Amino acid sequence: MEQNDYIKESLDIKDPNITFETEFIKCFTHREYQAKLDYDAPNCPACQEKRENYDFQKPYKIPYLEMGGFKVLIRLKKRRFRCKTCGKIQVAKTSLVRENHQIPNIINHKITEKLMGRKAMTKIAEDLSVSLSTVYRQLERFESKTDWTYLPEVMSWDEYAFKKGKMSFIAQDYQSKKIVTILDRRTQTVIRNHFMCYPHKVRSRVKVITMDMFSPHYSLAKKLFPNTKIVLDRFYIIQNLSRAMNRFRIRIMNPFERKSIEYRALKHYWKLIQQDRRILSDKRFYRPTFRMHVTKQEIVQRLLSFSDDLRSHYELYQLLLFHFQEKKGEYFFELISDTIKHVHPIFKTVFSTFLKDKEKIVNALKLSFSNAKLETTNNLIKVIKRNAFGFRKFENFKKRIFLALNIKKERTSFVLSRC
Ligand SMILES: [Zn+2]
Incomplete structure (x- = not known):
């Protein structure tokens, strides 16, 4: 196979009018190719007269798809035609890049593909060796x-x-x-x-x-x-409840000495308090904070032993979670009305919003959406x-x-x- 055919095949370039001349490897990180776009002069679009070959444009730098870990750059020289009659000059066309553009269509497609993902705009630009404005331009085309x-x-x-x-x-x-x-x-x-x-x-x-x-x-x-x-x-209802629990835990934690086991344990195991206790695993692991092997359930019991206030609010919180998950709106609200007078203000605030929006919460439980x-x-x-x-x-x-x-x-x- 000739070098030209070989390069074209490996780059998947279909335009028969493009011929590759040389290949360079630069800095071991990218390859550069020199190519020419040339074909027989078509008639002038303006006056339908015959045209002649004029010259080649100075090479266009076209960033191309990466190949085998190498960034690829094509320097494409395009043929220019001149009309003998009207003197108009026109540049040869190719399916590789749109007219007056430098970015090959295939790169634009790649950009679109990546725009559907989650990567940062700057990362997309970097990955495809194009400028950030090229990525934005493609986005703006939608x-x-x-x-x-x-x-x-x-x-x-x-x-x-x-x-x-x-x-x-x-x-x-x-x-x-x-x-x-x-x-x-x-x-x-x-x-x-x-x-x-x-x-x-x-x-x-x-x-x-x-x-x-x-x-x-x-x-x-x-x-x-x-x-x-x-x-x-439902997500927000749980979120509000669990945020209240979290803020309350911090209230309890803060008065303890920073180096005390109470402070460190309440800080480190915050998540276990938030979680529905029914999902806490009973596997035993070594926990450096306690210097012994304990289960998650045992850790929670330890944390609760630090404060009666924490324990009573935790029990209430877990019971509300339970009624909510079981879709027992009646029990959920009964519990709230019964306890709202005695709970900490952090919970009081959340409870009163719940009561205010009772109907919508009951809907959430009944309709099983969300x-x-x-x-x-x-x-x-x-x-x-x-x-x-x-x-x-x-x-x-x-x-x-x-x-x-x-x-x-x-x-x-x-x-x-x-x-
Ligand atoms: Zn003409």
Whole structure:
């Protein structure tokens, strides 16, 4: 096989008009190829007259896919044609790169593929040896279109801090986890204006909306979606309860001497207190804090022995968790009403919000929606956010989330605008 054919095959370059001339290896980290793009002069597109070969452009640097661990750079010289009649000069075309572009189509496809994942923009650029602005340019080529004829039966509403202090609103299809919309602010007006664009008939289709417990949007949702029930997200209910437990543990821990076993044990084993005690394993391990072999259950007993207050709140917390997991709303609220007067203010606050939102919590238990929450989505968005320090524009952040969540799935409302 000739060297040219060999190189073309290994780089998977199909354009017959490209010929490879030389190959260099530089610094043992990347390969450079010199290539020419040339073919017989076609007629002039302007006047249909015959054209002649003019000259070659100075080589274009084209970053290409990595090969066998080597970064690849192609220096492509393109033929220029000149029309004898009108004097117009035109550059030869190739399927490798779009006209007036430097990035091969295959790299753009790779960028898109990676944009659907979770990697940081800077990492994508680095991996493919392209500039950060190339990655952004590819992201910006997507546009989101809203399907105004469809809303899911079960929707979940959420809020995310896109930037510090800047909250955005996200609505998701509960079942498919696909994004319904992302709005750059979460004010009532912004949300209302968006959903009012759906015809009444479409809005009537929504049966359930799950949301965060402190969401100020209950009544708005009721107005926009006449047939909907509001369900508090079970994830948030548990989260609020478990946060109260955690803050209370810290209260108990802090007065102890920093070096004391009480302080160290309460600090180190915080998670065991939060966890549902039914899942604590009874395997025995050596624990340096206690200098002996103990089970997780025994550790919890040790921690509780440090404070009666901790013990009584822990018992209450575990019982509430139990009723909640068993979907016994009645017992759950009975226990809350019975104890609210005697519990620590940290719990008192949480209990009174629970009582205020009783109906929505009971709905959450009855309707069995929202169990595992949209944790995958949450995590994904967290990762994207963490990797998104480059997202100065909300639009880009939004596109990235859409790409990651919707594009691979079938009913996508997301299209490539041009490619
Ligand atoms: Zn011409």
